[in-house]
Amino acid sequence: MKLMGKSLCPGVALGPIHVLPETEKRGKPTPAGTPEQELERLEWGRQRALDRVRGQQSAALEKLGEGEADIFRLHALMLEDRDLLETVRCAVRAGACAEDSVREAGETFAAAFRALNDPYLQGRAADVEEVSRLWREALSGAAERLELDAPAILCAGEFSPGELIALEREKVLGLVAQRMAPDSHAAILARAMALPTVAGLVPQTHWEGTFAALDGETGALYLDPEGETLDGLTERARARQEAAESLGCFRTGSAVTRDGRSVSVCANIAAPEEAALAWKEGAQGVGLFRTEFLCLDKKQCPGEEEQTALYRRALEAMEGRRVVIRTLDIGGDKRPPWLEAGKGENPALGLRGIRLSLKKTELFRIQLRAILRAAPYGTAAVMFPMVSSVEEVRAARALLEQCREELEMQDIPTGEVEVGVMIETPAAALIAEDLAREADFFSIGTNDLTQYTLAMDRQDPDLEGMYHPCHPAVLELIRRAVEGGHRHGRRVALCGQLGAERSMTETLLRMGVDELSVPVGEVLGLKAHVSTLDLSN
Numbered sequence: 331m332k333l334m335g336k337s338l339c340p341g342v343a344l345g346p347i348h349v350l351p352e353t354e355k356r357g358k359p360t361p362a363g364t365p366e367q368e369l370e371r372l373e374w375g376r377q378r379a380l381d382r383v384r385g386q387q388s389a390a391l392e393k394l395g396e397g398e399a400d401i402f403r404l405h406a407l408m409l410e411d412r413d414l415l416e417t418v419r420c421a422v423r424a425g426a427c428a429e430d431s432v433r434e435a436g437e438t439f440a441a442a443f444r445a446l447n448d449p450y451l452q453g454r455a456a457d458v459e460e461v462s463r464l465w466r467e468a469l470s471g472a473a474e475r476l477e478l479d480a481p482a483i484l485c486a487g488e489f490s491p492g493e494l495i496a497l498e499r500e501k502v503l504g505l506v507a508q509r510m511a512p513d514s515h516a517a518i519l520a521r522a523m524a525l526p527t528v529a530g531l532v533p534q535t536h537w538e539g540t541f542a543a544l545d546g547e548t549g550a551l552y553l554d555p556e557g558e559t560l561d562g563l564t565e566r567a568r569a570r571q572e573a574a575e576s577l578g579c580f581r582t583g584s585a586v587t588r589d590g591r592s593v594s595v596c597a598n599i600a601a602p603e604e605a606a607l608a609w610k611e612g613a614q615g616v617g618l619f620r621t622e623f624l625c626l627d628k629k630q631c632p633g634e635e636e637q638t639a640l641y642r643r644a645l646e647a648m649e650g651r652r653v654v655i656r657t658l659d660i661g662g663d664k665r666p667p668w669l670e671a672g673k674g675e676n677p678a679l680g681l682r683g684i685r686l687s688l689k690k691t692e693l694f695r696i697q698l699r700a701i702l703r704a705a706p707y708g709t710a711a712v713m714f715p716m717v718s719s720v721e722e723v724r725a726a727r728a729l730l731e732q733c734r735e736e737l738e739m740q741d742i743p744t745g746e747v748e749v750g751v752m753i754e755t756p757a758a759a760l761i762a763e764d765l766a767r768e769a770d771f772f773s774i775g776t777n778d779l780t781q782y783t784l785a786m787d788r789q790d791p792d793l794e795g796m797y798h799p800c801h802p803a804v805l806e807l808i809r810r811a812v813e814g815g816h817r818h819g820r821r822v823a824l825c826g827q828l829g830a831e832r833s834m835t836e837t838l839l840r841m842g843v844d845e846l847s848v849p850v851g852e853v854l855g856l857k858a859h860v861s862t863l864d865l866s867n
């Protein structure tokens with residue numbers, strides 16, 4: 331049987347299916363035993379949650395690094411916090427069931443953190459919520475859902491980023507999720523872990539143990555495949571494996587064409603944990619850190635301390651290789667629940683990117699201060715999205731300098747940051763030469779540049795086959811951007827999806843693009859591809 335979902339990460343997986351039980355649903359009534367029984371269950375659940383957090387901590391330490399492991403260390407400390415434990419136990423003694431007591435205490439503590447003045451402590455609210463979730467999952471048995479005996483294709487309603495980080499990579503062949511948005515952190519981690527992933531299929535319990543083939547390229551899931559289908563997919567899986575092994579030699583150094591031109595291949599990331607993966611995959615830097623993903627699913631924007639810590643983690647993970655931190659590109663399709671602005675009739679043409687930042691300067695200043703504070707821990711650059719005028723760049727740079735002066739007055743150390751401008755509106759491409767006087771480098775965002783040049787919504791599935799980043803008008807604007815940047819000696823990178831389009835690599839390099847920044851999973855393949863090109867004639 332063949333089922334069609336939506337492809338989120340390519341690759342082929344062959345093996346048995348394991349259907350995960352649903353995570354605990356909020357509001358599900360839980361029968362309470364006697365207070366003594368519930369207290370006993372509560373402690374049993376807490377120990378299991380602690381074991382799980384410690385497991386996550388070791389996994390993060392091994393796969394990602396100290397900074398990432400610290401998150402889980404904090405969660406373990408919270409699970410041992412006396413005040414939290416006493417509040418939960420009190421509720422149980424008063425007759426509530428273990429799950430409800432944990433949930434209520436979690437909500438109370440999270441609200442208390444949020445009410446504090448210190449942005450760092452405000453940010454801890456999300457950690458208490460995570461700890462409360464883990465504890466409740468342990469109590470309901472849902473925590474065991476990821477303990478696997480043998481490699482399997484995992485199917486679930488949804489996966490959380492914490493779960494994916496904790497997975498034993500060797501035991502997971504691929505993922506099938508009912509709900510996973512292409513830009514969600516879970517999808518980003520799945521891609522970073524190179525897990526063939528398909529979304530939009532509702533897992534059925536009777537699939538458990540069924541042999542299946544998952545085609546991450548087309549979005550197909552085959553149950554009990556046989557004959558030509560099975561042979562074809564097995565062959566593709568083998569060829570991919572061989573190709574991946576042969577790429578190992580590209581992990582170090584830059585990509586060099588056959589005629590000796592060195593091309594910088596960097597990674598696009600959306601979370602600090604991806605930086606460690608980018609480094610391992612041989613990225614020469616992070617060409618685009620989409621910081622808005624750090625706050626889209628939050629109840630409020632992370633404060634200065636929290637943002638500083640997040641940027642620092644990414645910078646440290648890259649060990650001195652440059653990390654381009656793009657300021658919040660909120661608006662358009664990326665609207666966080668905590669922001670009222672940007673809800674006009676036509677949000678893609680409304681208050682978004684740098685326009686929003688320059689209007690909401692209190693938000694912008696927090697981010698600029700955090701970037702400056704994180705900068706001493708690596709090589710940082712700041713980049714402004716959706717620029718359409720020289721004045722915007724001047725205003726943003728002026729605020730950056732003001733933030734630096736304030737930090738210096740407060741004796742808070744800062745680091746040097748280069749200032750980049752994204753070329754993703756036709757206006758920016760057409761005035762590239764003027765913008766080049768104001769910026770240290772450019773990065774061409776072909777996703778939006780295509781959308782605004784062709785007047786085609788990049789999200790609209792009905793435009794499939796019409797939304798062409800290789801349209802001659804888009805290529806002409808890229809050419810102008812490169813020319814304008816180079817005229818003032820600025821490096822010109824390209825960080826839109828077109829950079830990962832191998833059929834276009836040669837054209838882009840011949841146009842003079844200096845750097846390509848692509849999803850982490852594309853870095854090695856692109857470096858290998860660059861090395862096959864000869865641009866000498």
Ligand code: PEP
Pocket residue numbers: 618620659754774775776777778779825826827
């Ligand atoms: C782009 O527009 O090409 C780009 C890289 O930015 P985003 O996809 O985040 O809008």
Ligand code: MG
Pocket residue numbers: 715754775777778
């Ligand atoms: Mg863009």
